[in-house]
Amino acid sequence: MVVFFIFFFTLFSCQFHPSTAQTWVKSGYWYAGSDFPISDINSALFTHLICGFANVNSSTFELSISSNFHNNFSIFKTIVKSKNPSIISLFSIWNGQPQTYRSILGEKANDSVLSSMITQSWRRRSFIDSSIKTARLYGFEGIDFFWVWLNSTDLSNLGVLLDEWRAAIASEPRNHSVSQLILTMAVRYSPSREIVTYPIESMKRNLDWAHIVAFDYHMPSRENFTGNHAALYSNSNKSGNISTDFGITQWFSQGFPAAKLVLGLPYHGYAWSLVNPSDISVGAPASGPAVTLDGSMGYRLIRSFIQNYGYGAQPVYNSTYVVNYFVVGSTWINFDGVETIKAKISYAKEKRLLGYNVFQVTNDDNWALSLAAQDREDKESNDHGILLKVLLPIASIIGLFASITYCYKSRVFKQRANVLSNARRSDPEKDSSAILEFGSNAPNLPTFSLSTIQAATNNFSSENKLGEGGFGPVYKGKLRGGQEIAVKRLSATSTQGHEEFKNEVSLTARLQHVNLVRLVGFCTEQEEKLLIYEYMPNGSLNLYLFDPIRRYSLDWTKRVRIIEGITQGLLYLQEYSNVTIIHRDIKASNILLDDEFNPKIADFGMARLFRKDVHEANTRRIVGTYGYIPPEYARKGIYSMKYDVYSFGVLLLQIISGKRNTFYYGTNNNLNLLEYAYESWKEDKGVEFFDESLNDSSSPCKLMTCIQVALLCVQENPDDRPTMLEVFSMLKNDINPIPIPKMPAFSKQKGEDADVQTGSSSHQEICSFNDSQISQLEPR
Known part of the structure; x- marks a missing residue:
């Protein structure tokens, strides 16, 4: 037996010793x-x-x-x-x-x-x-x-x-x-x-x-x-x-x-x-480059482009070619x-x-x-070092020891193995140690073991990946009982971190509303930071609003339901919960859609909680998404309930128009989304602003009402903006007549510094595209 193990050790060492240094x-x-x-x-x-x-x-x-x-x-x-x-x-x-x-x-x-x-x-x-x-x-x-x-x-x-x-x-x-x-x-x-x-x-x-x-x-x-x-x-x-x-x-x-x-x-x-958005195969006919002048996109720009589509937008990994694809509308992107x-x-x-x-x-x-x-x-x-330094010595020692004492110890080893096996089967779903950090802030919120989540997501496989945001990648999973979940995993390169994770766990666990996404649990095992949510089969709203094909899935009836659901969710946060909650990141990619296209507000990592007698606060750390943040926050760091009202106004304009807030519009392509909406409304040319596929003739909720309410929400002075309760009443035609909106925030006609909003917004998308166009002198 000893001779065998010496031979085994020598053979293994020769087999796995590095051939070169x-x-x-x-x-x-x-x-x-x-x-x-x-x-x-x-x-x-x-x-x-x-x-x-x-x-x-x-x-x-x-x-x-x-x-x-x-x-x-x-x-x-x-x-x-x-x-x-x-x-x-x-x-x-x-x-x-x-x-x-x-x-x-x-x-x-x-x-x-x-x-x-x-x-x-x-x-x-x-x-x-x-x-x-x-x-x-x-x-x-x-x-x-x-x-x-x-x-x-x-x-x-x-x-x-x-x-x-x-x-x-x-x-x-x-x-x-x-x-x-x-x-x-x-x-x-x-x-x-x-x-x-x-x-x-x-x-x-x-x-x-x-x-x-x-x-x-x-x-x-x-x-x-x-x-x-x-x-x-x-x-x-x-x-x-x-x-x-x-x-x-x-x-x-x-x-x-x-x-x-x-x-x-x-x-x-x-x-x-x-040429044909329905043909997305390799070798499909194409009319030329997309996004940039020659079609070239750095990985950073590609990530930004994909993340703009939010939850549900995901690149596809093809193991046959070993490449990644991302297809949206008529844009087909191939990258590593x-x-x-x-x-x-x-x-x-x-x-x-x-x-x-x-x-x-x-x-x-x-x-x-x-x-x-x-x-x-x-x-x-x-791999080689581990085998030599760990496995071989352990295997040799155990083998030699076993060869000498096999008969005497075999029964003891068997009993210990049974004990360990029973211990492992005790409760793999729940990890009690993980609750120590968040237990006091997460009432009745289950914690999951890492092994459970790995099994549910096929070990975070690329096939299960739903998309990626600022927090990190999102994976689809299925628990042993059959429940489908979405798992957000904090990335090592995430722009968010521990505070946002803790904030989302403690806040979301306390919120219960049909129009808020439900947090199922979390996991902090082995330095992982995982958030487990109910799965939303239709992804995020912006997957539909800005896609030339999918937007037809959202007729006016569905969009009215989405508008009403978002309004109800914000009303709950601001008026009906025990505390006032400012979300600070209301945008199309944070509105998730269930199987019947009912909306649910997601991503509370940047949310802030107020007592009912506090109305505003100030911060030096500007967070959120440019294009959705109000001027008082962008310039002075002041935020209140009117922050989310402003963001809702921008989102409402996008829902009724299908237009992004990072492009320019109008005859001369010199108007941002808010300016273009205001000019269209003022000149009674709303039909030019609205999504041409929409028909509100049979609905009590009218497009012209929506654009007017949205413009009230995006006014410069937060005191001029309505509350969410007033927004709800106006959309239901309970307030008549609706007030006349002033010119929206960040309007160049007012002499305001439009770069604070539109320029910063372009830093997220347009500037990225222009950077690629301008930098043609720089090699890829």
Whole structure:
């Protein structure tokens, strides 16, 4: 028996001992022309960071740094090392921005400076010497060559350039404390182009690694059909062999070693405009880019775009291609999300690649993708160590002990196992320890064990994901008794935190009303923060209001029911509960719809509670959603019941119009939603403002009444706004005549600073879109 375990231990050690001690590369690009400060880069998540880009002079073939980039190049190394002293910094050389962009789009760019440089010896020498000099001048520890779309002549000459470059780096005079420069290169997903391939042998000799540009396979600016721009795997019936796995297999078949390949991870995606919104398949006809000028969207913008649709809006993860999709109306977006990044890291580990390279780090959203990459990488990397350091010694000790005392102890072990098994079966649904923190503030609110929620949500699988908001992702689940639930899970990158979680638990548990979403329970086990709600099968209101197809599901009868339900919910909060509650985040995405489209107000993380004799309060911490917050709060931090009245007025205008509050309207597209509503009402042109699908002829609740009441709610002075009780009466035609509204808040005609509202609102959506449009000079 002892001999067996010695053999077992030796075999296991050999099987799982790491084959190499080579560093796993976690690299990323940062563009020096970006508005994203170097100091905001979380360099602790990377082993290498690449500062781009240097240009090549068309006459001397020496490198030049734009005067606008000079300062960023100078301070890059110092700043990124302040957070991660071991990080290695490189700078990147490219083909020149216009040429590179044209080549990415598939246009001819063969007359580039680099193509001229590579053909003659003196030009190559000037280029190489200048690159080494530039690296040393700015303190970089390596050089990256970003030249992806080489033609056949370029590929023929590339091997000579790399041989000369490596020789120059090796022969560079330097003292012993200065390391030899690293040399890397960006390469196409496949080594073959037409009938010529990359010079594999020269690359193996001279490059520290080659990072595969494993993205931009399909783009809306060059194709009239949807496509996966960074698919790990392909479906030959739809997208041919254009996939990362196909390309990497080709690199292997050409003899390029996995230990010198780094996988490119795109932190951007693309949006297509569908010809037929009902055809959302890969390869569906498209009329061109959507959202931005060329359809490109950084991950941060994509997250913001999706979150704007609120509860029920969720991207779909496709494990066949290993991609994420988000489709709404005629907009079709393809990108890499957290699930995709994790899958690609596992793939890179499985293929024994050297690491991964991000393009670009500035497109991440609170470092969600980089954290996902690191989590997966850490898990994969630690497997061997865990087996050796934990499982093997324990297995060996237990095995040896068992072999000596088996007969004597077997009955005791069996009895103990039975005791433990019975203990585990006692009550897995409830976790009494979790109630200690919130018990006094959460009357009769059950706590759930983490294992129960994991079982209900299939371990928080992407298939169960309903959407994501500021708090974090929301998952659909089913408890053992069959009850369907929605689980909000606090994200590590959430903009909300412990206070919002505690606030929502303590407040929501006390509120009982048919038009308020019901909190079923919570879980704080193992540092998790989970809120468990009743499941709303129809998602959030904004999924319907702003969707060109779904909006037809909400006829005027349903919308009147929704308006009345929201009004009743707010009346309860302000008038009929034991205390006055200010929600502070009433908006379309926080109105959930049950199976009969009855509305329920959700998300009380930012709510505040007043005694009945207190009417307003002040805060320095401005929270809420721009576009829905009143002027007195935006400017002075003052909030009262009239805060929610204002938000309700904005929401009511959206319900009757189907229009967003972050766009501009009117003949000259210069009016915000409130201004446009006021002008339409004042000029008796409400029909131009209302959703054209609505017909109020058979309803006692009229559209013109709604717009007038909404305009009363969004007046500048909170004292001019009605109470929710008055709003309810006016909508029921119990108050006649209805007062005449003054010009709404944030109206430019009044000389007010409209930027406080519309400008800040655009920070949430429009500005994000414009940023992408303006930043066309910045590479994706």
